[in-house]
Amino acid sequence: xxxxxxxxxxxxxxxxxxxxxxxxxxxxxxxxxxxxxxxxxxxxxxxxxxxxxxxxxxxxxxxxxxxxxxxxxxxxxxxxxxxxxxxxxxxxxxxxxxxxxxxxxxxxxxxxxxxxxxxxxxxxxxxxxxxxxxxxxxxxxxxxxxxxxxxxxxxxxxxxxxxxxxxxxxxxxxxxxxxxxxxxxxxxxxxxxxxxxxxxxxxxxxxxxxxxxxxxxxxxxxxxxxxxxxxxxxxxxxxxxxxxxxxxxxxxxxxxxxxxxxxxxxxxxxxxxxxxxxxxxxxxxxxxxxxxxxxxxxxxxxxxxxxxxxxxxxxxxxxxxxxxxxxxxxxxxxxxxxxx
Amino acid sequence: xxxxxxxxxxxxxxxxxxxxxxxxxxxxxxxxxxxxxxxxxxxxxxxxxxxxxxxxxxxxxxxxxxxxxxxxxxxxxxxxxxxxxxxxxxxxxxxxxxxxxxxxxxxxxxxxxxxxxxxxxxxxxxxxxxxxxxxxxxxxxxxxxxxxxxxxxxxxxxxxxxxxxxxxxxxxxxxxxxxxxxxxxxxxxxxxxxxxxxxxxxxxxxxxxxxxxxxxxxxxxxxxxxxxxxxxxxxxxxxxxxxxxxxxxxxxxxxxxxxxxxxxxxxxxxxxxxxxxxxxxxxxxxxxxxxxxxxxxxxxxxxxxxxxxxxxxxxxxxxxxxxxxxxxxxxxxxxxxxxxxxxxxxxxxxxxxxxxxxxxxxxxxxxxxxxxxxxxxxxxxxxxxxxxxxxxxxxxxxxxxxxxxxxxxxxxxxxxxxxxxxxxxxxxxxxxxxxxxxxxxxxxxxxxxxxxxxxxxxxxxxxxxxxxxxxxxxxxxxxxxxxxxxxxxxxxxxxxxxxxxxxxxxxxxxxxxxxxxxxxxxxxxxxxxxxxxxxxxxxxxxxxxxxxxxxxxxxxxxxxxxxxxxxxxxxxxxxxxxxxxxxxxxxxxxxxxxxxxxxxxxxxxxxxxxxxxxxxxxxxxxxxxxxxxxxxxxxxxxxxxxx
Numbered sequence: 011x012x013x014x015x016x017x018x019x020x021x022x023x024x025x026x027x028x029x030x031x032x033x034x035x036x037x038x039x040x041x042x043x044x045x046x047x048x049x050x051x052x053x054x055x056x057x058x059x060x061x062x063x064x065x066x067x068x069x070x071x072x073x074x075x076x077x078x079x080x081x082x083x084x085x086x087x088x089x090x091x092x093x094x095x096x097x098x099x100x101x102x103x104x105x106x107x108x109x110x111x112x113x114x115x116x117x118x119x120x121x122x123x124x125x126x127x128x129x130x131x132x133x134x135x136x137x138x139x140x141x142x143x144x145x146x147x148x149x150x151x152x153x154x155x156x157x158x159x160x161x162x163x164x165x166x167x168x169x170x171x172x173x174x175x176x177x178x179x180x181x182x183x184x185x186x187x188x189x190x191x192x193x194x195x196x197x198x199x200x201x202x203x204x205x206x207x208x209x210x211x212x213x214x215x216x217x218x219x220x221x222x223x224x225x226x227x228x229x230x231x232x233x234x235x236x237x238x239x240x241x242x243x244x245x246x247x248x249x250x251x252x253x254x255x256x257x258x259x260x261x262x263x264x265x266x267x268x269x270x271x272x273x274x275x276x277x278x279x280x281x282x283x284x285x286x287x288x289x290x291x292x293x294x295x296x297x298x299x300x301x302x303x304x305x306x307x308x309x310x311x312x313x314x315x316x317x318x319x320x321x322x323x324x325x326x327x328x329x330x331x332x333x334x335x336x337x338x339x340x341x342x343x344x345x346x347x348x349x350x
Numbered sequence: 351x352x353x354x355x356x357x358x359x360x361x362x363x364x365x366x367x368x369x370x371x372x373x374x375x376x377x378x379x380x381x382x383x384x385x386x387x388x389x390x391x392x393x394x395x396x397x398x399x400x401x402x403x404x405x406x407x408x409x410x411x412x413x414x415x416x417x418x419x420x421x422x423x424x425x426x427x428x429x430x431x432x433x434x435x436x437x438x439x440x441x442x443x444x445x446x447x448x449x450x451x452x453x454x455x456x457x458x459x460x461x462x463x464x465x466x467x468x469x470x471x472x473x474x475x476x477x478x479x480x481x482x483x484x485x486x487x488x489x490x491x492x493x494x495x496x497x498x499x500x501x502x503x504x505x506x507x508x509x510x511x512x513x514x515x516x517x518x519x520x521x522x523x524x525x526x527x528x529x530x531x532x533x534x535x536x537x538x539x540x541x542x543x544x545x546x547x548x549x550x551x552x553x554x555x556x557x558x559x560x561x562x563x564x565x566x567x568x569x570x571x572x573x574x575x576x577x578x579x580x581x582x583x584x585x586x587x588x589x590x591x592x593x594x595x596x597x598x599x600x601x602x603x604x605x606x607x608x609x610x611x612x613x614x615x616x617x618x619x620x621x622x623x624x625x626x627x628x629x630x631x632x633x634x635x636x637x638x639x640x641x642x643x644x645x646x647x648x649x650x651x652x653x654x655x656x657x658x659x660x661x662x663x664x665x666x667x668x669x670x671x672x673x674x675x676x677x678x679x680x681x682x683x684x685x686x687x688x689x690x691x692x693x694x695x696x697x698x699x700x701x702x703x704x705x706x707x708x709x710x711x712x713x714x715x716x717x718x719x720x721x722x723x724x725x726x727x728x729x730x731x732x733x734x735x736x737x738x739x740x741x742x743x744x745x746x747x748x749x750x751x752x753x754x755x756x757x758x759x760x761x762x763x764x765x766x767x768x769x770x771x772x773x774x775x776x777x778x779x780x781x782x783x784x785x786x787x788x789x790x791x792x793x794x795x796x797x798x799x800x801x802x803x804x805x806x807x808x809x810x811x812x813x814x815x816x817x818x819x820x821x822x823x824x825x826x827x828x829x830x831x832x833x834x835x836x837x838x839x840x841x842x843x844x845x846x847x848x849x850x851x852x853x854x855x856x857x858x859x860x861x862x863x864x865x866x867x868x869x870x871x872x873x874x875x876x877x878x879x880x881x882x883x884x885x886x887x888x889x890x891x892x893x894x895x896x897x898x899x900x901x902x903x904x905x906x907x908x909x910x911x912x913x914x915x916x917x918x919x920x921x922x923x924x925x926x927x928x929x930x931x932x933x934x935x936x937x938x939x940x941x942x943x944x945x946x947x948x949x950x951x952x953x954x955x956x957x958x959x960x961x962x963x964x965x966x967x968x969x970x971x972x973x974x975x976x977x978x979x980x981x982x983x984x985x986x987x988x989x990x991x992x993x
Binding site: 055056073083322339 | 592600616646662663687783833842
């Protein structure tokens, strides 16, 4: 009899014997720790996890997770993950990769895995730079970014990962920060619980090629005024003094000061299930606005792709019975050549 | 009025023929594929051997009456075994001037040409580019060369359906059945299979019994026209062929491919996962598999070619029989993914239904020019097993072989079909399923290293294959990746010795597959002057040419490779037994290059890249030319070496 009791895991159970080869001080370490600490809180058996990645610094992730894992090719991780999940929907598939991998070379696959709503978890480690190839600008780098490949400044406008995901039909969209391990864990637990594609953007510091790019959002001093922590059905308040909030003005969001007749009741209340609101929130950018953290959008409206596909198979068997190979081969017009 | 068939038979004589090639042609909206398919079914059920060649434009509905909108369907039916749809057309049915213009030169001198006279008017002449004032039906030269029969099919179809109270558009769409009726009469076929088909297809599936009725009526009207019009001086009879005993069905290459891969998975007790992106001429494979969900088949139409191969590799990792299908341009896009599967050492089969290229090329036309791409078209040293079916029904057998080899070697296998095989059809002697060996698959559940972590690259010493452990197996968690791995442990390794060892091991593993590949068979004498060596879809043409050359007294044998990497173990031995090796290929000499490289022998190529299969007569002629030149040069050498 197989042991049906779920073993009690610790972060150590998800740690391989391989040396972690990221640069000292890289934001990826904190994210790896958060994931290792999150998994023991879930109800999945260790052997049922599969970590999939593409190419890039972040994509080394699977080598460090003592689970099944696949380090694939550049940009295609969502397609591999789709195949794994379709072949065996019992598996809990996690995809960890970077901004270049998922939004540039793999943009197409990322978009399609989201619109299909394959039941996998995607963690985007966004450091706004190509690290492994030594510092070229990435699709999330700001306009005008000076790098080795753009000595006079990048002529590209950056992609907004959250807007991309919401526009692409992703059913769970959230954001967190590498050094806030507690918040990361909270968001990942929510992502893991979501049925369908979950997408978590993590602001990740590349301390070699793009150091401090997220400091406005990650450092104690500036974080309260430049981010807003979203909670479902809670008014949108932020600021070190908790004295600022977000309000609708016509079709746009605006920052308002509390006091002088403006109270919490006047503020916008977060509704995770509102896709239109989620898009507006995703567009909020520093320094004009606080950037949202937490679960921006979560919808259970759509069935998952893997469930629909397997349901089609189940129904086919139900209505035709298990296929009879002999009958299939002998289908249609046949004739017999006999001995003379 | 129903004509009295007994008297009609009395007036017109019947001539027996061994084989006939008929081609139906017309606008791509004229239903020529359906018409040709029906004639084929009737002939197959009658007991003839058959081979078909559907030839259609890439344009779905090209402008009506244009030459590039012409769709054709050729079928050869015979009282003996045949391997090709025939070189010269014995009878052409042309539904419009464009069809006439583009196909007439393929008709044998004295051949029968039946035209729908009503379509031969000024407007249509202009559409297909005939000079003003020229009517090909009045061309003395053409009338001397061919037996042209002018039948006002449009008018006769309308007249025969006038009392049905149905619109002219629907009635005009029955012209193909009228034409088919005439041909059925002329070649002494039974119309019943088509009557049943029309009732089933239009009557039941499409729920349009009236459309079924008018089509049946047009078919019968055409048949009776043949009988009563006394237009044809003689009708023809092709007796049933003496094929191997057993139960048969008609099958195209793509159909056989579908059935073969479903059977392969069943023989292993596996689910089949098929991922693809629509591409001509491979799309019928996903159409065929998508309706077989209850056979444990899952199909995934991916966002692109790359997504398809990657999803398939994901499914292979998770334990499915993973398959993808494409054509040359798609294979190019899959190259990096297939290379990763080489590195992962997972079983994967990739079908390439080759078409004329490069780039978009001629998507509906055939070619064999992806052999070197299959062999080398990936970064670095990334060997794959390559198999190539030789006939439509052989696609079934080679599909089973493809997965047998993929599992045996734990590596990707490329399956090189082509447009000619994919769409062409032949009778298929239905296989005894019990006689097909099961494909053994082993997913270990126990560790191979009790002292430490599981060793994903610890190989079977016999086959060099690594174990196929699937996620979900407790205690055997491991990672695979595109980075070079240390053998045995699978850990990332940049060690030079290890890399060399792994590159050579992956190559050796593929070569070792020759152990389970059957030897190459020679048709004709085991040794002699000439061996015609082929691969893939040219089997029919080369075999027929070889038979013909032997019939004419030449020392010519043929052999056909179905396994291209590795080659059958006896290939070198076979080659050594012939004076001259000739390789006919629909490319500029790709197999020739591989054979020369591997065996360091001279090989002469017969190469064509016309988007078409070889004509048998052309192969015969070129082989004879080569033989003549060779003996002349041997004479020269002897003369020169004389003192």
